[in-house]
Amino acid sequence: MKYLNYWILSFIFCGFIGTSYAAESDPPVLNSISVDKTVVDVTQGSQVLTFSLDITDQSGISWAAGRNDTNIVLENPNSGYAYAIGTNEEPGKLKVTFDNADAGVWSILWLEVKDIYNNELFIRVNALQEFGLPTYVVVIGENFDLDFDFDKNSTLDALTDGLLLLRYTFGLRGENLTNSAISSESTLTPEEVEANVEQAASIADIDNNSSLDALTDGLLFLRYAFGLRGDSLVNNAVASSATRTSAEDIEAYIESHTP
Ligand SMILES: [Ca+2]
Ligand SMILES: [Ca+2]
Numbered sequence: 001m002k003y004l005n006y007w008i009l010s011f012i013f014c015g016f017i018g019t020s021y022a023a024e025s026d027p028p029v030l031n032s033i034s035v036d037k038t039v040v041d042v043t044q045g046s047q048v049l050t051f052s053l054d055i056t057d058q059s060g061i062s063w064a065a066g067r068n069d070t071n072i073v074l075e076n077p078n079s080g081y082a083y084a085i086g087t088n089e090e091p092g093k094l095k096v097t098f099d100n101a102d103a104g105v106w107s108i109l110w111l112e113v114k115d116i117y118n119n120e121l122f123i124r125v126n127a128l129q130e131f132g133l134p135t136y137v138v139v140i141g142e143n144f145d146l147d148f149d150f151d152k153n154s155t156l157d158a159l160t161d162g163l164l165l166l167r168y169t170f171g172l173r174g175e176n177l178t179n180s181a182i183s184s185e186s187t188l189t190p191e192e193v194e195a196n197v198e199q200a201a202s203i204a205d206i207d208n209n210s211s212l213d214a215l216t217d218g219l220l221f222l223r224y225a226f227g228l229r230g231d232s233l234v235n236n237a238v239a240s241s242a243t244r245t246s247a248e249d250i251e252a253y254i255e256s257h258t259p
């Protein structure tokens, strides 16, 4: 009889736990996600990268669950990992701090979000792209910067680097991007050159209007690479919404990303 009581008691207890876990089993649903910058400049000190998420869940998100539970995982080329994590005080925000030791290109791998019953939402980067998220962020530091010498032959040339960016801003990719546009002195493969253009696209908004466009940014860079300066550089090639507009500022900006 004694054992029977234990049996009934444990049955009720486990049943109760089971019921509470089964309260709901739906994973959270992602409505939107964005990141506050794609270039993180840590040359003047550490910087916080913030992802903003709009997520729906019946029972509530466990925002403070931390690494490998509620986070965005990023990876650098040396297989180092970074984790953007959250707090319950600031729901919808996942943050990671980068400093000089982190300079380099970080790929966004995936998003994981757990609700308070441990139901998990898991989305890889290719699906996150459909929400407009980039596939990587670039951390610029003392020993790492991006430049416009895409084929890495140590000079900026119009008919290679200049043409590459113009084609890229026109939406060309793959062979259409790189054909006959890589210096014979370059030791890179077309795929490596394309990857350099993609990364540098994050610094290629030359007129600084938050948009990468062929007939402004692409043209400005091509003209610069052809040696044009002053009015001949900027005439009719700066967007009306631009915040970097003078020839002087535009020259200085391109110069700062030149080998
Ligand atoms: Ca849920
Ligand atoms: Ca070059």
Ligand SMILES: [Ca+2]
Pocket (backbone or CB within 6 Å): 204, 205, 206, 207, 208, 209, 210, 211, 212, 213, 216, 217, 239
């Ligand atoms: Ca622009």
